[in-house]
Structure formats: structure tokens, C-alpha cells
Amino acid sequence: MGEKQRYCICRSRDSKSFMIACDKCEEWFHGKCIKITPEKAKHIKEIKYKKKKEKHSHHSDEPPSKQAKLSFGSGKAKSIANKQCGNCENCERIEDCGRCDFCKDMKKFGGPNRIRQKCRLRQCKELGIRPDDLRSSAYNDDPPSPTAPPSPATSPTPPTPTTPTPTPTPPTPSTPTTNAAPVKGKPGRKPKFPRPPKPEKQKRGPKPKTFKEPKESKPRKPYTRRKTNENSVGRVTMKEVDRQCFGPSCVNSARPDSKYCSDDCGMKLGNASGGHHARPNCPMAELSLRCRAEE
DNA sequence: GCCAACGTTGGC
DNA sequence: GCCAACGTTGGC
Ligand SMILES: [Zn+2]
Ligand SMILES: [Zn+2]
Numbered sequence: 359m360g361e362k363q364r365y366c367i368c369r370s371r372d373s374k375s376f377m378i379a380c381d382k383c384e385e386w387f388h389g390k391c392i393k394i395t396p397e398k399a400k401h402i403k404e405i406k407y408k409k410k411k412e413k414h415s416h417h418s419d420e421p422p423s424k425q426a427k428l429s430f431g432s433g434k435a436k437s438i439a440n441k442q443c444g445n446c447e448n449c450e451r452i453e454d455c456g457r458c459d460f461c462k463d464m465k466k467f468g469g470p471n472r473i474r475q476k477c478r479l480r481q482c483k484e485l486g487i488r489p490d491d492l493r494s495s496a497y498n499d500d501p502p503s504p505t506a507p508p509s510p511a512t513s514p515t516p517p518t519p520t521t522p523t524p525t526p527t528p529p530t531p532s533t534p535t536t537n538a539a540p541v542k543g544k545p546g547r548k549p550k551f552p553r554p555p556k557p558e559k560q561k562r563g564p565k566p567k568t569f570k571e572p573k574e575s576k577p578r579k580p581y582t583r584r585k586t587n588e589n590s591v592g593r594v595t596m597k598e599v600d601r602q603c604f605g606p607s608c609v610n611s612a613r614p615d616s617k618y619c620s621d622d623c624g625m626k627l628g629n630a631s632g633g634h635h636a637r638p639n640c641p642m643a644e645l646s647l648r649c650r651a652e653e
Numbered sequence: 654g655c656c657a658a659c660g661t662t663g664g665c
Numbered sequence: 666g667c668c669a670a671c672g673t674t675g676g677c
Pocket of ligand 1: 457462
């Protein structure tokens, strides 16, 4: 087939950057995307997906009750309309990462809800992300740390992924491609509602929504009916999701109104932030690294 | 009615 | 053609 293999949570074809592979699922991640420096990678022994229940569920066939919610497994599930293959890592995810651009757009993450797309980490790798639908730089998170420039003069970072374990197959470093730094912030449509500079006290009342003149432009094409259930779309709401505590190495469920299962964990997190991946906003929260040093 | 998120629009 | 915006819809 094509050489267009994609990698990482960003699904780019970039195989030049430093990458690290999960020896279990064989997924490659850009160090920069999951915030692992080559240095750190040396110490990594194993990558595990954070949620215990979730960890590599496609390696061990577990039938978690949660997935019942995502009803694809049964019968004919391959619905393009649903854009869920049901088998890939992303389809199995039930939590929004909270860090991708789509997540950040969500209300529940304090976003304006303009983009209204599913979390990138939950977009099906097979059906949900069309090659041409790739939006760039999903994680525009933190700027490069002043102390840790991404380009150490020592390593030009060829596709020499530092694999935690002997991984037989490096990602064919073909596809020279041109995607160096995908440019975000391209034109796009301009917001109809200029976005209140200060969302503060927009006291309720008849909401000013819709200023548009009924300019009787051509009526919108009716949307093609979304595929009706018979295996309903796997919708996930925060309420349903058993959110895990953000506390370091804590696997308890978070309290409904908190990121942590207890105040204690909140504290611990703070203390651990000098550590490996304790920062809640760090993409590594997606993955949990087991470090040799921890043993 | 609310929500997740699909699918289309329209500016660039 | 790309992509942000958003109307809209099915499920709950
Ligand atoms: Zn996300
Ligand atoms: Zn999938």
C-alpha cells in the first residue's frame, strides 16, 4: 500500500523527529508531542496507557463494560457515518484528552464550542481521520521550555526512535514529505459572533443569538441523515466516564467535581511536578511512563 | 431540552 | 483546496 504511514497522536507523517515507540501497540509517538525528550526516553522502560482498564485493551481482549457504551463491537459496525472502526486505539478511548485543539474548544474544557469536533485522540485512525482532514498542530500547548531546547546540538534526531524495548520495526523513514511545521491559524471562516471580548457577566436574558438577517441566501442543503443507530454512535459524556484521578500513579476515580480523587492527590501532584509527567496538562497524562528510576 | 459531533458553508 | 465556524441531528 502507500508509504504514507502516520504516527503519533498528531497523525502526521513526520518520521524525522525524535520518536518513541510503544512496544505493545507499536504506535510511534513524537517526543515533542508527548513531551518526552531523548534524555528522558532513556529512562523509560515501558509505556503504559494511563487508565488501567484501558491499557492496551486491544492487546488483551477484554470486554470492558464501558465499551458496551461504544457499541461497535457487535455485528456490523463499520459505519462510515459513525466514523468508527471500533478496533483502533482511538475508537477504544472513552475519554477526551482535554488537550487537543478540539478538546480545548469544548465547553467542558472551557472552550467556545466553535469547532465542535471529537477529541483528536478519539478520532478513529481508520475512518475518522481522512488524510485531507488533518488539521495541523493539534497540540499547541506549551512553548518550548527555555531550559530544554528541542534541538540539542548532539543529535540531529534521525528516525532513530528510542524504543523502550527492542522494537524490531522502526517506522520506515520514507516519506520525506514536506510537513515541517504545519501552519495553523489559516484563514478559515470568520466568526459570526465576534466572540465577546469579555465573556463576563453576560447576564441572562433573551439571548442575542442570531443577528443574521434572513438574508435568504440559498437554503442550506439538508444534512444527509446521520446513520441511525442499530449500533448507536459511541457517545461519551463526562458524566458517564469514569474519570481517573490526576494524582501521580493514582488510579482511583476522580471526584465528580475535581480532577482528583482526594485533596491528597492534588497535593501529590504538585509535589511530583518535578518528576516525569505529573503535570495534568502534559500530554503524557495520556500515557504513563514507567521509569527505571521508579523501581 | 441538552449534548456530542457530523457534515456543510464560506472566507481566505 | 484548506480550515474555522456553525447549523443541524440523533440519542438521551
Ligand atoms: Zn482531545
Ligand atoms: Zn478506529
